[in-house]
Amino acid sequence: MSEWTFPKGDLMKGKKGLVMGVANDRSIAWGIAQQLAAQGAEIAFTYQGEALERRVRPLVESIGMSKMIPADVSNDADMDSAFERLASEFGSIDFLVHAIAFAGKEELQGSFVGNTTREGFRRAMDISVFSFVDAARRASALMTDGGAMVTLTYLGAERVVPSYNVMGVAKAGLEAATRYAARDLGPRGIRVNAISAGPMRTLAMAGIRGGKQLMSTGRDWSLLKEDTSMEGVAGCALYLLSPLGRSITGEVVHVDAGFHVVGVPDMQEP
Numbered sequence: 001m002s003e004w005t006f007p008k009g010d011l012m013k014g015k016k017g018l019v020m021g022v023a024n025d026r027s028i029a030w031g032i033a034q035q036l037a038a039q040g041a042e043i044a045f046t047y048q049g050e051a052l053e054r055r056v057r058p059l060v061e062s063i064g065m066s067k068m069i070p071a072d073v074s075n076d077a078d079m080d081s082a083f084e085r086l087a088s089e090f091g092s093i094d095f096l097v098h099a100i101a102f103a104g105k106e107e108l109q110g111s112f113v114g115n116t117t118r119e120g121f122r123r124a125m126d127i128s129v130f131s132f133v134d135a136a137r138r139a140s141a142l143m144t145d146g147g148a149m150v151t152l153t154y155l156g157a158e159r160v161v162p163s164y165n166v167m168g169v170a171k172a173g174l175e176a177a178t179r180y181a182a183r184d185l186g187p188r189g190i191r192v193n194a195i196s197a198g199p200m201r202t203l204a205m206a207g208i209r210g211g212k213q214l215m216s217t218g219r220d221w222s223l224l225k226e227d228t229s230m231e232g233v234a235g236c237a238l239y240l241l242s243p244l245g246r247s248i249t250g251e252v253v254h255v256d257a258g259f260h261v262v263g264v265p266d267m268q269e270p
């Protein structure tokens, strides 16, 4: 079990919402869920399918929650029934966390131009970008009294990162989708933001060729000289989803120990 600790409080007391994307106890969605629960939120979870239930259920129960709904985001019928269940169990909701992405292993290595197939491109966009647009539409229908949404992105959307390839293009789409959704939903008091997290040791990271090196470079070149922490990412999600984040929307917040501002890494003294 993970060793993170999250500050307790009442910032999310009385707030209900959905967290999508817990696969195991290293998932970013799981860190965020624990932080939101520690601040009083009531949370329902969607997970990728029955195969993951054995791993996800004990986590959900460990924070006193029980609402778990299987949903493959590439399947409309799954999404229909997931949001119907959410509506019947929660009525209205206040927040959405989307922490879902996928690209084939073969696409996450080597040449972007050489390895990106039409099907691989379509799948990466569908699961990593459209799923957020789709979830935002469905979740916003349940946000009858305003609300807030957060998705997870990575620097590969803005800069070239080896092996990230089609996922970088997908994340660029996701960041643009964040801004367009923020525009649509703003007049209803619904804020939409993205967190650009530095490299973290999760299942998704394990799928990227050279992931270990991305982690060590992310730490060694960062301004803080440390790994991106789950506490930092979850704390940012809490800030964006709670009243603390009032007036912030359409934003991409970097939580990466300052890596994204580095132009040239530290040099040996001449």
Ligand SMILES: NC(=O)c1ccc[n+]([C@@H]2O[C@H](COP(=O)([O-])OP(=O)(O)OC[C@H]3O[C@@H](n4cnc5c(N)ncnc54)[C@H](O)[C@@H]3O)[C@@H](O)[C@H]2O)c1
Binding pocket: 020, 021, 022, 023, 024, 026, 027, 028, 029, 047, 048, 071, 072, 073, 074, 098, 099, 100, 101, 102, 127, 152, 153, 154, 196, 197, 198, 199, 200, 201, 202, 203, 204, 205
């Ligand atoms: N780990 C990192 O270094 C890092 C950095 C920045 C951003 N992110 C992003 O954070 C998010 C969460 O990833 P993570 O690192 O926690 O890894 P993770 O593997 O724990 O989470 C990815 C989740 O996506 C889900 N998923 C994939 N395809 C799906 C589908 N068809 N239907 C439903 N769910 C599906 C998986 O079940 C899993 O729960 C992703 O968007 C990822 O790109 C990760």
